[in-house]
Amino acid sequence: MNTAIKSQKQLARLDQALDSGTLADISGILADLSPGDAAHLISTSPPRSRDLLWNLLEPEQEADVLNELPEELRSSFIESMELTDVASLVGQLDDDDIADILQELPEEVTSQVLGIMDEADRARVEAVLSFSDDVAGGLMSADTITIRADLTLDVVLRYLRRHSEIPQNTDNLVVVSRNDRYVGILPIRTILVTDPNVSVREMMVTSREPIPANMPASEVARKFERNDWISAPVVDDEGKLLGRITIDDIVDVIREEADHSLTSLARIGEEDTFAPALQAAPRRAIWLGINLLTAFLAAGVINMFQGTIEKVVALAVLMPIVASMGGIAGTQTLTVLIRAMALGQINRRNQIWLVGREALVASINGILWAVIVAISASFWFNDQTLGLIIACAMLINLITAGVFGAALPLLLQKLGIDAALAGGVVLTTVTDVVGFLSFLGLASLFYG
Amino acid sequence: MNTAIKSQKQLARLDQALDSGTLADISGILADLSPGDAAHLISTSPPRSRDLLWNLLEPEQEADVLNELPEELRSSFIESMELTDVASLVGQLDDDDIADILQELPEEVTSQVLGIMDEADRARVEAVLSFSDDVAGGLMSADTITIRADLTLDVVLRYLRRHSEIPQNTDNLVVVSRNDRYVGILPIRTILVTDPNVSVREMMVTSREPIPANMPASEVARKFERNDWISAPVVDDEGKLLGRITIDDIVDVIREEADHSLTSLARIGEEDTFAPALQAAPRRAIWLGINLLTAFLAAGVINMFQGTIEKVVALAVLMPIVASMGGIAGTQTLTVLIRAMALGQINRRNQIWLVGREALVASINGILWAVIVAISASFWFNDQTLGLIIACAMLINLITAGVFGAALPLLLQKLGIDAALAGGVVLTTVTDVVGFLSFLGLASLFYG
Secondary structure: OOOOHOOOOHHHHHHHHHOOHHHHHHHHHHHHHHHHHHHHHHHHHHHHHEEEEEEEEHHHHHHHHHHHHOHHHHHHHHHOHHHHHHHHOOOOOOHHHHHHHHHHHHHHHHHHHHHOHHHOOOOOOHHHHHEEEEEEEEEEEEEOEOOOOOOOOHHHHHHHHHHHHOOOOOOOOEOOOOEEEEEEEEEEEHHOOOOOOOHHHHHHHOOOOEEOOOOEEEHHHHHHHHHHOEEEEEEEOEEEEEEEEEEHHHHHHHHHHHHHHHHHHHOOOOOOOOOOOHHHHHHHHHHHHHHHHHHHHHHHHOOOOOOHHHOOHHHHHHHHHHHHHHHHHHHHHHHHHHHHOOOOOHHHHHHHHHHHHHHHHHHHHHHHHHHHHHHHHHHHOOOOHHHHHHHHHHHHHHHHHHHHHHHHHHHHHHOOOOOHHHHHHHHHHHHHHHHHHHOOOOOHHOOO | OOHHHHHHHHHHHHHHHHHOOOOOHHHHHHHOOOHHHHHHHHHHEEEEEEHHHHHHHHHHHHHHHHOOOOHHHHEEEEEEEOOOHHHHHHHOOHHHHHHHHHHOHHHHHHHHHHHHHHHHHHHHHHHHHOOOOEEEEHEEOOOOOOOOOOHHHEEEEEEEHHHOOOOOOOOOOEEEEEEEEEEEEHHHHHHHHHHOOOHHHHOEEEEOOOOEOOEEHHHHHHHHHHOOOOEEEOOOOOOEEEEEEHHHHHHHHHHHHHHHHHHOOOOOOOOOOOOOHHHHHHHHHHHHHHHHHHHHHHHHHHHHHHHHHHOOOOOHHHHHHHHHHHHHHHHHHHHHHHHHHOOOOOOHHHHHHHHHHHHHHHHHHHHHHHHHHHHHHHHOOOHHHHHHHHHHHHHHHHHHHHHHHHHHHHHHHHOOOOOHHHHHHHHHHHHHHHHHHHHHHHHHHOOO
C-alpha cells in the first residue's frame, strides 16, 4: 500500500465530490481526515466551499479542527456561531489551546467559556491568559507531570500507571521540590531503561535550565531550535514551576515569525490567502496609499528640475535607473538586517561591524555598476558628461542605500518600531529621493 | 536563580573577554555552552572572531558544534581542516547528521569519512546519502527501535533495558513484520502506563500512515505541522521500514523554506549574515546586474517618447508614480502566491479562483487610486487631460500587476522554475514597462 497514492486518490475523490456536490461523499471523506488535514482542506478552499465543508464536519471533529484552523479563519467561523456553542466547543480542548483561542475572542465569550470549565481547568487557563501570547507564559500549558526527587523510579512508574494518561509530547517528567520549585527533569526514556529501584534524584538532569515565563516567544523558539528540545519547563521569577512549552507551539512561533518578515517586506500584512477580494483589497490599499504619498514626494523632487529635463530629455530616460538600483541595493541590505534581527543574531558586539560591512559592500558594488552605467549611458546618448553624472549619482545612491539600509532597522528597533513593517517604505522613499536628487541635481550643475 | 539574568551575565562576561582578549576566560565560558549556543555565538561573530572562537573550543565540543553551525559557515571551517580531522570529527555524529554534512562535502572527504565508520553505521549513512536532501529519505536517520507485534510489553521493556540507550526524540517504537514491513507504532508513553502482560498488537497504533521515502521534504514538514508529530517512520515503495524522521530536522526544513521565500524576493540569495564584504558583494552584484538590464529595458521604453516628454515635462515628473504603484501592487500579489505555494495551499481546485480574486482586488484598488491620482495630478499641473491619462495608465498597470503577479508564479512552477527566485525580477520588469508604456503612450496620443 503506497500511502502517497492513497491520499492522492482521496483528494481526487474529494475534488470530484466537491465538483458534483454529492454531500454524503464529501462528509464521508472529511470524517476520515485528521483534524490538521481537515483544517488544511478548509483553509485552502475559496470562501463559499469553506462554509460548506465546515458544516459537513462530524460534531465530534469540530473542536479539534477549529483548533487547527489559521487564526483569522477561526475567528470568522466563531463570529458566526452561538456563544454557548463556542463555549462548549472550545471547552473540549487542552488548556493551552483554549487559552490561545480565548486570547482572540471578545470578553463575553471568554467568560462564558471559563464559566463552563471545572475549577482546576479554569485556574490553569487563567494562569496562561495572564501572560501575553508573545512571551513564554502565553505559550505554556499546565499539563506537566511533576514528581519528587526522593521517589524511586518504581514508584514513579506505578504513579504513571494509575494516572493512565500521559499528555502528548511528554518527553520528560519535571522534578519539583516540596514548595513546587523547579529542580530538574527526568526523561521518560530514562525511566524505561533504568533499574526501577534507583531514585529519581540519581537519574534526573539538573543541568537543564528552565524557561522564565517572561522570556520573549522568539527567544524561546531559538532555545528550542538550538537545543533540539521537545518540551521545556516554565518557571516564574522565584523558580516556581508554572507549566511547560511543547515543540508544536514552537513550530507555530517559527512559522509566524518567518511569515511576519516576508509579509511585512512585501506590504501585504498578515493576510488569509483565500480571503474574499473585498476583505483583501482594503488592507493592501492602505500600503498602496502610503506608497503613493512617498511616490509623490519623489515626484516633487523631479518637479524641481523641470527646466533641466526640458533641456536634456535623456535625463528623464535615465533617472529611473538610478532610483531603481538604489531601491534594490537598499532592500538587499535591509532584508539581511531584518532577517538577522528575527533570528536573534544581532548584538552589541556585531552591529557596528555589520553597518561597516554593508557600507563596504555598497561601495564595491557602487563603483562596479557606476562604471558600467557610465559607459553605457555615454555611448547611448553620445554624451560623456551624462555618463559622469549618472556614475556619481549611482555611487551616491548605492552607498546611501547600504549605510541607511543597515542603520535604519537598528534605529527603528531602538525606537520600538517594527523594522520589517516600516523599514521598506522609509528606505525606498530615501533611495528614490536621493536617487532623483543626486542625478538631477548634478545634471542641473553641469547643464545649468 | 533567574536563568535569563544568568545567561545575560554570561554574555556580558564574554563580551568583556572578547574585547580585552583574555583567551583563558573565553574558552572557559565557551566550554560551558551547549553545542547550539556555542554555534550561535560563533555564527553571529564577525569573521575574525569566528576563527578565534572555533580554535578555543574544547576538542570534545568540536563535532557537536560543527553539526549545529549554519551550512555555509560549516563548509568554510571544513575547507580549512585536514581531511583526516574532518573525517574523525564528522564520524562522531549521529548518522543522519553525518549524511547531512557529507552531502555538502567533496567526494574525497565523503569516502574518507565513510572509510573510518564501522560497517553497520556506513550502511545506514549510505542509505540516507542515496536520497537527495529535499525528500523524506534524505532527512531520515536509521536509529529506529523496531519491535514485533506478538511481543508482550514486558518483553519490550526488558529488551529496552538491555539496550540501555534510547535515541533522542524517540516518542514511538516502530512495529514491523518478519520481513521488516511497517505495521504500526507503539508510543513509549503507552508502554509506561499499560499492564506489562498486554501484547504490542493490542496497544499499537495502526492508523498512523508512514512517510514514503520519496515524499518532498516540504510536504513532510507540513504533515508534521498539521499532526503535531515528534517523529515519523519512513518506508520504501514496498512498505519496508527504512528509518525515521524527527521534529528537529523538520524545524530546520521549515526555517529554510521560509528563509528561501524571503531571501529570494529580496534578491540576496542564501547569504551568511556575517560573511566578509568581499564574499557578500559579488552575490548581490549579480542581482543588481540583472536589475540594471531590466532598468535599461524600461529606460528604452521612455526613450521612445522623448518628443512627448519635451513638450510636456510634467510627464517625466509623474511617470515614476505609475511604475512604482504597479511594482508594489504586483509584489503584493506575487508574495501572496509564493507564500501560499510554499505552504502547499495551492491546488487545482483553488488556483483559478485565486487569479480571479487577485484580478478583482487589483481592479478595486486600481479604480480607487486612479481616481485619487487623477485629482491630485489635475490640480498639481492644472491639466485635466494629464489627470485622465495618468488615471487610465494607473488602472491598466495595477490590473496588469494583479493578474500577472498571480499567474506568473503558477506558470513558473509549471515550467519547473523557482517562482520565488525569478518571479520578482520578471514582475517588476513587466510593471515598469507597462507603466511607462501606458502612461507615455497615452500621453503621446493626446499631446501628439
